[in-house]
Amino acid sequence: MTLALLWGLAGCGQGRDEGDVEPRVEPGVENEAQTDAAAPDFASPTLAAIKRRGRLNCGVHEGLVGFAYTDNRGEWRGFDVDFCRALAGAVLGDANAVRFVPLTNSQRFQALRSGRVDVLWRATSWTMSREATEGIRFAGVNYYDGQGFLVRRSLDLASASELNGARVCVQRASTSEMNVGDFFQARGIQYKPVIADDEEAARRAYARGDCDALSADIGALAATRTTLSNPEQHVILSDVISKEALGPAVKRGDEVWTSIVRWTLNAVILGEELGVTADNAGDLAEESRDPRVRRLLGVEGELGAQMGLRKDWGLKAIEARGNYGEIFARNIGDDSSLDLARGLNAQWNARPGGLMYALPIR
Structure with missing residues (x-):
């Protein structure tokens, strides 16, 4: 027997006890850890409750000019209010199917936990301690403040x-x-x-x-x-x-609803990036050849159905009060009494660029 062969035989037994046996895997049989790999159903009890009642309950500031306030006719206006309407459009197809619930600082998180509101859109800063101790989850950022x-x-x-x-x-x-x-x-x-x-x-x-x-x-x-x-x-x-990253918060425990709020926010941000406005969204749904626009507006794919929403959820969200740029300008930007600059809230590809970056809808 050659020396090389002896070394090879010795290597085959190294590190193995006499009783060790190689695990046998039958052809076509998966490992037990791999058998439970099916994706769970995408269902939200919060969404189901909203559809049953036919209305979104949205927690807002009790009165902050530009963000959430009532005009002289008693109509709710403002930056956060418009995002509530966009969410109602995405979920129910009707931007007016919203009940606005004014909340103080001390009331806001308890209102979420108790189910009094479905979403809190109230100039609220996303912090670690709030997610850890208040029983809530943030779905994204719609305004970078300080x-x-x-x-x-x-x-x-x-x-x-x-x-x-x-x-x-x-x-x-x-x-x-x-x-x-x-x-x-x-x-x-x-x-x-x-x-x-x-x-x-x-x-x-x-x-x-x-x-x-x-x-x-x-x-x-x-x-x-x-x-x-x-x-x-x-x-x-x-x-x-x-640094104050403000955005919508939801009750912890319904991750599907968190996703729905997150993607509605991203649809409104992406609308600005792709040039989809409240006025042209309907026409673009019929005429655009851009796959990104067509997916956003529900012409291609089944993204809405995957989340339990309407096929045209993105279209309805943008038609509600416009894309992100329109909502910003009208309420707190150039066309408002606040006249705030876009700054960090500019689109990522603007000049100068900001932090607004829509996650890909595909």
């Missing part, structure tokens, strides 16, 4: 770092209160917190002169400024002291 400071122009301040010893109004038990504390502590700056029970109380305190600065999300500060008697006498400082 916390700042509103001050009187007469103070002639260039930066929030000049607020040493200042009185700062902020809402109690909010991320805003925590962020303000972090900002001043990290810089060794002394300040006097003026704690208000809710957002409206903080705004009133600032308007009365009870504090030198009001700190909140910049979008909320822009809304507050429009309500003051002389808006031009107030300025939002350039400092952005936090």
Whole structure:
């Protein structure tokens, strides 16, 4: 026997006990771990409840100009309100099949957990602690914001770092209160917190002169400024002291409903990217040859049916109040009293680009 052959025989038995036997797999028989690989049914009890009642219950801010408020006819308007209508369009085919439920900060998560609302679209920041402790899940981001400071122009301040010893109004038990504390502590700056029970109380305190600065999300500060008697006498400082990714939240435990809300949001964002508007969506559904547009509007594929929705769910979502750019401009952008720049909320491929990036609908 050659030396090479001896080595080969020795290698075959290395590391194996005498009783070891190679596992035998019968032809055509799968391993037990592979037999339970079928995808689960895509069904949502929340969606079923909405269809039974014929209405979406959407939790919104009780009154924030630009985001959620009632006009002089009692009609709900605003950035978040329009996304509620888009979701109703996707789910029920009717953008008006919505019951708006105004909620305070302290009410909002309990309203989700109890089933009082199906979705919370209320300028709410996506944070780790909220998902871990509040029994909710966030479905995406529809507005990238950050916390700042509103001050009187007469103070002639260039930066929030000049607020040493200042009185700062902020809402109690909010991320805003925590962020303000972090900002001043990290810089060794002394300040006097003026704690208000809710957002409206903080705004009133600032308007009365009870504090030198009001700190909140910049979008909320822009809304507050429009309500003051002389808006031009107030300025939002350039400092952005936090990252606030705002988006829709749903009750934890219904992952299918989370997906439906997520993909409706993405449909509205993708609509802007592909040039699909409230006015031309119907025509494009009939005339467009772009496969991306055709899938979005339900002309090709069965994406809607896969989620338990209408075939034209994307079409109805965009026809409700327009694509993302239309919703932004009308409520908080160029065509609104807030006149906020797109900034981070610009499309990813704009010049300059932002963070709005629609996941592929295919």
